[in-house]
Amino acid sequence: MKNIAILGATGSIGQNSLAVIKSLPQRFRVTYLTANKNIDLLQKQIAEFKPKGVVVLDSCNASVLKKLLNGTVEVLAGEEGLEEIVRRDDVDIVISSLVGFAGLKPTIEAIKHRKTIALANKETLVVAGELITALLKEYDVSLIPIDSEHSAILQCLAGEDRSHVAKLILTASGGPFLTTPKESFASLSVEHALAHPNWKMGNKITIDSATLMNKGLEVIEAHWLFGLPPEKIDVVIHPQSIIHSMVEFIDGSVKAQLGLPDMKIPIQYALTYPDRLPMNGRRVNFPKLQSMTFFEPDKEKFRCLQLAFDALALGGTAPAVLNAANEVAVGAFLEKKISFEKIPLFIEKALSQHTVRHAPELAHIIETDKLTRNFVGALL
Numbered sequence: 001m002k003n004i005a006i007l008g009a010t011g012s013i014g015q016n017s018l019a020v021i022k023s024l025p026q027r028f029r030v031t032y033l034t035a036n037k038n039i040d041l042l043q044k045q046i047a048e049f050k051p052k053g054v055v056v057l058d059s060c061n062a063s064v065l066k067k068l069l070n071g072t073v074e075v076l077a078g079e080e081g082l083e084e085i086v087r088r089d090d091v092d093i094v095i096s097s098l099v100g101f102a103g104l105k106p107t108i109e110a111i112k113h114r115k116t117i118a119l120a121n122k123e124t125l126v127v128a129g130e131l132i133t134a135l136l137k138e139y140d141v142s143l144i145p146i147d148s149e150h151s152a153i154l155q156c157l158a159g160e161d162r163s164h165v166a167k168l169i170l171t172a173s174g175g176p177f178l179t180t181p182k183e184s185f186a187s188l189s190v191e192h193a194l195a196h197p198n199w200k201m202g203n204k205i206t207i208d209s210a211t212l213m214n215k216g217l218e219v220i221e222a223h224w225l226f227g228l229p230p231e232k233i234d235v236v237i238h239p240q241s242i243i244h245s246m247v248e249f250i251d252g253s254v255k256a257q258l259g260l261p262d263m264k265i266p267i268q269y270a271l272t273y274p275d276r277l278p279m280n281g282r283r284v285n286f287p288k289l290q291s292m293t294f295f296e297p298d299k300e301k302f303r304c305l306q307l308a309f310d311a312l313a314l315g316g317t318a319p320a321v322l323n324a325a326n327e328v329a330v331g332a333f334l335e336k337k338i339s340f341e342k343i344p345l346f347i348e349k350a351l352s353q354h355t356v357r358h359a360p361e362l363a364h365i366i367e368t369d370k371l372t373r374n375f376v377g378a379l380l
């Protein structure tokens with residue numbers, strides 16, 4: 001029996017993770033859950049999964065929940081609470097599914113306490129890939145990706161010699177604006193941008209999918225997970241989201257992983273890796289599907305994808321700048337303070353004013369994140 005802590009239990013990945021854990025009661029038990037503000041849903045999850053403790057980031061909400069639970073379940077608050085639970089002995093696996101930069105510190109703490117990491121929070125590897133890779137080695141810890149593209153690549157690589165890999169091919173649905181002319185980007189609504197054609201996800205990643213920044217972040221994530229240079233990581237638009245990614249080998253063979261778009265599949269694979277267990281659910285129906293299509297991404301129209309490749313090439317603290325500027329710009333778009341077309345402009349400005357620091361330590365990454373947020377905040 002493995003004990004699991006879910007960071008971000010009330011989010012889209014958190015809820016899908018609980019559904020997977022519920023279906024495998026002889027293998028997994030939830031010991032800790034965390035939320036930011038959504039204590040109503042957290043309360044329901046506590047009633048169903050009976051964790052030993054919970055963390056609520058927001059201190060007011062933590063106090064409210066503490067009163068409501070009346071000592072039946074331990075309630076911790078804030079960032080310290082997140083870092084405290086991942087250290088505990090009654091945690092074997094940490095599902096890192098907070099959104100954004102907030103996921104970095106608790107994930108590092110979990111690695112330092114030798115917990116297996118099931119990683120959804122791609123921002124952790126984007127901002128601190130070099131540091132995380134070194135820590136995984138130093139503490140001899142496994143980190144298994146939950147992102148469907150990286151799970152697909154991991155599955156394609158099973159049984160293969162890594163030196164036989166020619167390139168990785170990440171697929172992207174293209175988001176809701178794949179065929180929308182760039183001239184219309186200034187007038188796109190938040191509601192329209194949140195209507196992803198294939199996946200139901202949290203708001204931040206849904207906007208990242210619409211700008212294609214999500215694919216850019218995934219290119220950086222793939223670079224650190226699989227150790228390939230940017231020129232060996234391709235992106236291809238595949239609107240049906242049936243192929244989740246591919247690996248091309250040195251003999252020209254290509255392996256792909258296919259499935260319906262359902263995050264429970266990569267979550268279960270990450271939790272049971274390297275085992276594969278049965279899962280109920282719909283299956284790909286090829287005669288009904290009939291065709292799958294592929295296109296080159298338009299990096300002029302979707303500038304964020306090019307900016308992510310640029311930040312990866314710059315290295316050091318540049319991806320932390322990309323990430324922080326993107327988080328602030330996406331937040332401003334969601335609050336209807338800026339238009340959709342402005343998102344890449346703020347990121348580009350933040351990157352161009354930054355002096356890259358190579359081989360950054362955690363303190364440099366945190367400082368870069370803070371300075372970039374201030375810079376973009378002032379521009380806004």
Ligand SMILES: NC(=O)c1ccc[n+]([C@@H]2O[C@H](COP(=O)([O-])OP(=O)(O)OC[C@H]3O[C@@H](n4cnc5c(N)ncnc54)[C@H](OP(=O)(O)O)[C@@H]3O)[C@@H](O)[C@H]2O)c1
Pocket residue numbers: 007008009010011012013014034035036037038039057097098099100102120121122123146147148199200201202203204205263
């Ligand atoms: N959703 C997907 O299908 C998917 C697929 C692949 C990768 N990912 C990655 O997985 C991560 C989570 O995505 P998501 O879609 O599940 O996000 P989400 O639905 O927005 O959920 C985020 C979770 O983190 C909590 N949270 C938000 N801000 C926080 C903060 N500052 N400190 C602590 N907790 C905070 C939220 O709590 P409240 O609910 O209380 O606000 C919620 O539990 C992201 O990095 C995303 O890129 C997601």
